[in-house]
Amino acid sequence: MANGILAHHFADIEQQRETASLGMWVFLATEVMFFGGLFLTYTVYRWTYPEAFAAGSSHLSVWLGGINTAVLLTSSFSMALAVHAAQEGRPRALMLWLVATMILGAAFLGIKAYEWMHEAHLGLLPGTGFAFTTPDPARFTSREVELFFVLYFTMTGFHALHMIIGLTIMAVLLLQAYRRRYSQVYNSPVEVSGLYWHFVDIVWIFLFPLLYLVS
């Protein structure tokens, strides 16, 4: 019965499912350490230059960031429904929720891209085009604010890269769902992709207050 979906080196479908699930959890552990290095760097410099970071943060749009947070949380909800539909063996519902998740993910990236362009337009893109001048050099320097924006673009950039990878994975899932590859017996690709998507969501939950809500 399970021919074609059970890989040759597993004894049964349950072992295959558990292996895929553990594999994704371990992968997410590596991701935690990857973003952990960024969060540590951020923490050290925010501790060192609190006023520069507050000044940099005040140039970000809390509204757009907040809307994006809501969009991304909703996409996690629709992804959870997609996983549920896959486990119940309902391919049409699975496709519907995958499409919904992809639309929300794309909306997030669109809003994010608009924010980046707006910030670049304001001269906040670090490097040669950085045009921020500090109002009070005694309190903090422009270089320190630039450091905030280096970290802002790096962190949100890596997060967006993870979103793009997630959307690519979902396009594959959608194709496979269209081909009716997933069933109540075999749905671990949907399940582990869901874990990944939720992780990317959680990273943003940390990024949003750290970057946008520095008072």
Next chain:
Amino acid sequence: MAIDAGIPADAANEPTLVPGAHVPIDASNYLNNGHTVASWLLSVDHKRIALLYLGGVTFFFLIGGFFAVIFRLELITPRGDLVQPETYNKLFTLHGITMIFFFLIPAIPAVLGNFLIPIMIGAKDLAFPKLNLLSWYIYMLGGVLTILVALAGGVDTGWTFYPPYSSMFSNTWVVLTAVGVFITGFSSILTGLNFFVTIHKMRAPGMTWFRLPLFVWSLYATSIIMILGTPVLAITVLLVGIERIFGVGIFDPSYGGDPVLFQHLFWFYSHPAVYIMILPAMGVTSELVAAFSRKKPFGYAFIAMSSIAIAIFGFLVWGHHMFPAGQSIYAGMIFALLSFLTAIPSAIKVFNWTATLYKGSVSLETPMLYALGFIGLFTIGGLTGLFLPSVGVDIHVHDTYFVVAHFHYIMVGGTVMAYLGGIHYWWPKITGRMYPDWWGRLSALIIFVGFNLTFFPQFIVGYMGMPRRYWAYPEEFQTLNVLSSAGASILGVGYLLPLAYFAWSLKYAPHAGSNPWGAFGLEWTTPSPPPTENFKTTPTVDFEAYAYPHKEEERVG
């Protein structure tokens, strides 16, 4: 089906080595299952991928050794007369990067671990076979980039990439090298992930955790470090790359960045990376000592748990690389204390190997000579490793040849000896052929002598105050440096010798039986070379690890 792991008691003294060609080789094994290039380059069989890695790490070992040959030649005379100082900087940088990232880290896990973990736990393959193949391609891509860097003019930051060397002061190929290290890091992460999940989920029925061979335990501990450490290196070198490409400051003090933060991030990975290199070597040694003493290792559970302890402690000691970097004295004291604690599980292993030899039926075939060499050299490397986290001593010998000698005793005396011992031990299983034992023992002897002659003088010259990474030095250091270079040439001969007789053995050596050493373990119950699916039927494990018959029983029975 209960299977007989290893030799039955009556054959315990009779290794089933059959001279001559007549051994019934199973018609199909993993080596003759497909002969096209694609059947190798697109194989998802862990055994074939292990051989792909064997080719890769051997290639990079020779490249890394080539750089060392040139700078050892330079160091024969006190004056810098063979190469320019900039060239010298590039040579030791490329030597370090090649040897660490492209040889030492993948060598034992990706070659021997890849080949043996599934067989040792009674599985058909690793948990994620395609990921395993992908990790080899990623590794080779990173390696090719590093070779390109060398051809294009090199990189001169040292393998440590410290800013501001790597940000403000270097005009060499730092970004490309960082990309190469970043890429190959992913290969390490994927290998670690694959091993971790495989050991958790793919064990044969009856293969409980405490029936696992100690080699598997050591790679389990290694995989934890690969999973949790390597991503931090990845983000660190990415930040260095971003800093250089976009001309912004992250670690550059002129932009408000903190170069010491880089050192923290770098050593948070790179100290545990030392344990990625040495833990698998310890696992190999546990196997060899047990097999050639014909005894269950003394304190099996202690050896297994000490691997886990080393993996955990290894993450807490990175600060001992940074005593002179302006760390607080209290941080220094804590890092010193934690570093001393790490010595405990390492010492447990050394004592237990020694106790395993005690009253064992010790036989000194080639792999055992390498294992004994490992124990001796690792002990010297480990004990001098206790001098270095002692804050006061470290201030004196920091960045001298004492440090160079110490970590070469661990990495070359330790890891390379164990790697070669493991290759000699499992060569009959991998290829189905024996090799000339006399030549094997000669190579072990030459390497042991050459190694000590190369690196012991460096302890002395370092203690006398010769700093590392200089292409010229005062004349009073010349005698010791000449000794070191002479030793390096002996060492080079010792390394080339196995290449020759292994190549010879592939065609001319006698076939090995399934268990040429009379050793115990699942890998010795399957034919040499093993079939593609490793076992004709999935084994059921109803025996303890290393259940060698007691000598008393043998005598009675």
